Amino acid sequence: MDLSYGSEYDLFREEVRSFIREFKDKQPKADDGIKSQAMRDWQSLLVQHGYHSRTIPEAYGGFGAEPDIIKSRIIAEEFGAQRVHRGFNGQGVTMLTPVLLEMGTEEQKKTFIEPTIRAEMIWCQGYSEPGAGSDLASLTTKAELDGDDWVVNGQKIWTSTAHHADWIFCLVRTEPEAPKHLGISFLLFRMDTPGIEIRPLVDMTGDANFNEVFFTDVRVPKTQIVGERGQGWQVANAILGHERGSLATPDAALNRLNGVKRLMREESINGAPIMDNPIFRDRLMKLEGRALAMQYNDMRLLSAKINKNQDVRLAAMIVKLAGTELRHEIECLGIDVMGEIGLSYGDNPHLRGHGSWQYQYMFYLGLIIGGGTSQIQKNIISERGLDMPKEPKIPLKVAQAAPDGASREA
Amino acid sequence: MDFGLSQDQRLLDESLRKFLTSEVPLDSVRKLAAGESSDASVWQGLASMGLAGVLIPEAYGGAQLGMLDAVAIAEALGYAACPGPFMSTAVMASYYLEQAGATDPLAAMAAGTYRVGIAFSDAIGTRKGHIVEVDSALSGQSLFALDAEADAYLIGLGDGRVFMIEASEVVRTPLTTVDVTRSVCELTLNDTPACLVSSDPELLKQTLYRGRAIQAADTLGAAQYMLDEAVAYALERKQFNRVIGSFQAVKHMCAEMASQLEPCRAFVWYAGHAFDEAADEAALTACHAKAHLAEVGQFVAKTSTEVHGGMGFTDLVGLHYWFKRIGFNRQLLGSPEAVRQEAAVLDELRRP
Numbered sequence: 001m002d003l004s005y006g007s008e009y010d011l012f013r014e015e016v017r018s019f020i021r022e023f024k025d026k027q028p029k030a031d032d033g034i035k036s037q038a039m040r041d042w043q044s045l046l047v048q049h050g051y052h053s054r055t056i057p058e059a060y061g062g063f064g065a066e067p068d069i070i071k072s073r074i075i076a077e078e079f080g081a082q083r084v085h086r087g088f089n090g091q092g093v094t095m096l097t098p099v100l101l102e103m104g105t106e107e108q109k110k111t112f113i114e115p116t117i118r119a120e121m122i123w124c125q126g127y128s129e130p131g132a133g134s135d136l137a138s139l140t141t142k143a144e145l146d147g148d149d150w151v152v153n154g155q156k157i158w159t160s161t162a163h164h165a166d167w168i169f170c171l172v173r174t175e176p177e178a179p180k181h182l183g184i185s186f187l188l189f190r191m192d193t194p195g196i197e198i199r200p201l202v203d204m205t206g207d208a209n210f211n212e213v214f215f216t217d218v219r220v221p222k223t224q225i226v227g228e229r230g231q232g233w234q235v236a237n238a239i240l241g242h243e244r245g246s247l248a249t250p251d252a253a254l255n256r257l258n259g260v261k262r263l264m265r266e267e268s269i270n271g272a273p274i275m276d277n278p279i280f281r282d283r284l285m286k287l288e289g290r291a292l293a294m295q296y297n298d299m300r301l302l303s304a305k306i307n308k309n310q311d312v313r314l315a316a317m318i319v320k321l322a323g324t325e326l327r328h329e330i331e332c333l334g335i336d337v338m339g340e341i342g343l344s345y346g347d348n349p350h351l352r353g354h355g356s357w358q359y360q361y362m363f364y365l366g367l368i369i370g371g372g373t374s375q376i377q378k379n380i381i382s383e384r385g386l387d388m389p390k391e392p393k394i395p396l397k398v399a400q401a402a403p404d405g406a407s408r409e410a
Numbered sequence: 411m412d413f414g415l416s417q418d419q420r421l422l423d424e425s426l427r428k429f430l431t432s433e434v435p436l437d438s439v440r441k442l443a444a445g446e447s448s449d450a451s452v453w454q455g456l457a458s459m460g461l462a463g464v465l466i467p468e469a470y471g472g473a474q475l476g477m478l479d480a481v482a483i484a485e486a487l488g489y490a491a492c493p494g495p496f497m498s499t500a501v502m503a504s505y506y507l508e509q510a511g512a513t514d515p516l517a518a519m520a521a522g523t524y525r526v527g528i529a530f531s532d533a534i535g536t537r538k539g540h541i542v543e544v545d546s547a548l549s550g551q552s553l554f555a556l557d558a559e560a561d562a563y564l565i566g567l568g569d570g571r572v573f574m575i576e577a578s579e580v581v582r583t584p585l586t587t588v589d590v591t592r593s594v595c596e597l598t599l600n601d602t603p604a605c606l607v608s609s610d611p612e613l614l615k616q617t618l619y620r621g622r623a624i625q626a627a628d629t630l631g632a633a634q635y636m637l638d639e640a641v642a643y644a645l646e647r648k649q650f651n652r653v654i655g656s657f658q659a660v661k662h663m664c665a666e667m668a669s670q671l672e673p674c675r676a677f678v679w680y681a682g683h684a685f686d687e688a689a690d691e692a693a694l695t696a697c698h699a700k701a702h703l704a705e706v707g708q709f710v711a712k713t714s715t716e717v718h719g720g721m722g723f724t725d726l727v728g729l730h731y732w733f734k735r736i737g738f739n740r741q742l743l744g745s746p747e748a749v750r751q752e753a754a755v756l757d758e759l760r761r762p
Contacts, residue, residue: 378661381669382655382662391657392652
């Protein structure tokens, strides 16, 4: 076991630190939106120095460095420690760009990657539909070829950045006769194309973190497809893998746990700090044990990326399930230690932490469900991690006859 | 950077597991349970692989390895539900005696011919009948002394002092526990002369923390065995014309076990590593690992038994030996609640 990064990286860490010292003041302020000039300037500065889009080739506007997991980690550590803005990391940056690099045409790479990583082109993701959640491949939004255009009709849901997105990457059914996984294509189109309607979807937090997007005869040039016709499912799966782990980082869980500790020291009941209550303290320590397990698991995953000497498939697969459930419980403890104060919300003057405890408690329930529900995660873990068989398919006639329309799972 | 076991550690693990598969099959555990054999021959076998002296300096014939090696060994021993006094003599007593400068027994301990048991119950929480010292003689009872076959015992007192006493000097009553793979006894002393090894309460604590890290690793191994068995059984057993492992209800039980257990591997490795390389984190990490593995182990032990259905409840498949080993680890050297309370103190959340 060697947990040092090695002396050759000390110099790099120093470089990152001096960048932060010099440019920290230029980072966007809290009220600078994702389309503000301040955000774009900061983004350009980060890309120029290799602290964003580090490994994207220079030809596509990136920094063009060789992949180096440790350097990426050092950047994350230093920016995190100094609480410096990491730059814009929307779905276009984290999900579309890797896919274009792998499956896009040269022209698509040249057209889309640079403005995307410079936060000049904001993307939203059009995957889920009202009738296609866990069974995403059953999606029915269709695109039919008419001359040189695809004509798109249907509806998407859970489209998080739709209201300020310039473009959408969207799964549509182009081959209605093909088996469901083989009939899907991956289209790119502008969000100001005629026929697109966006409706905010208010969730249990009271905010509209997501939208519904409706398509009526939306015309898309037929070249704006990634991969071949009918290959969209492979493309989509390549990026879903990117999304899952990022929903539950152990560093954030430990930060929130420290927040609970602060609350427990500051808040008191009948004159005694909550921290002196053995029941709450035991719950806190239980969660700390779980959070530490996830942190060391994360170090093991990082190490496996560098050394390739360990099979960490299972260790990677459990992160979304275990991490989101853990985070939900940490937020719950934050609420519980406050007693009646814990019920405060919205503009209540007695809020603690700007109301983040109740908000995150609900938001993390959303993340337990989103990005592949906990139950779908358990299918993935048992089938791909433990090599257990898939649930056998019920013959279509039986399934349709079932009163509850049971099991459409692939 | 390399988080995990080194090449040497993996080789040791591999040969140890090979040895355990051939020399410690379920039948040998059953014989032990029936009182038809002792753990002596297994311990000799492990000693010949260098396990008895894993922490003992080379000068005394030991392997002079670290705690990361020791937790990796403990994980393999737990996986096999291997009988024997690894935690007590090879880790806790070896560490204590070496640190205290009482090196005389180390060579024989490394050879596996001399076993030093651990009687720390008073140091963990004083109970009725505890040991008192008057003029270098001890009186009273020490419950749950580890290793009923030991040649000598380290007896920890409530004030942190530790005395050593030869087994022949004490009345030793074997105690039945749920777990037959580790032997435990009650020591009765009646104005028995004893040798003070050290009065340093911190040394006793450091020894206790090492024991806890080993227990966490042992539970990890035992729970991994139970998960592997559950998955294998679910792929074999058929009901309603399908293997039960194709039902989501069963798959999800297995996925939940894996989801809780898999991060524990990195946790246990780090707990071992911390003693070797990050001393200021070692105590807290060991306490957290011990308490966390107690909870995860209990969940896996219950769930794996349920996946086996009625067979899991019988003696026929022998799964209960691992269930009980995990239960033993949960209580010994502090229950999860008591250990978390200590963790809170170490975390500086609350003064003792």
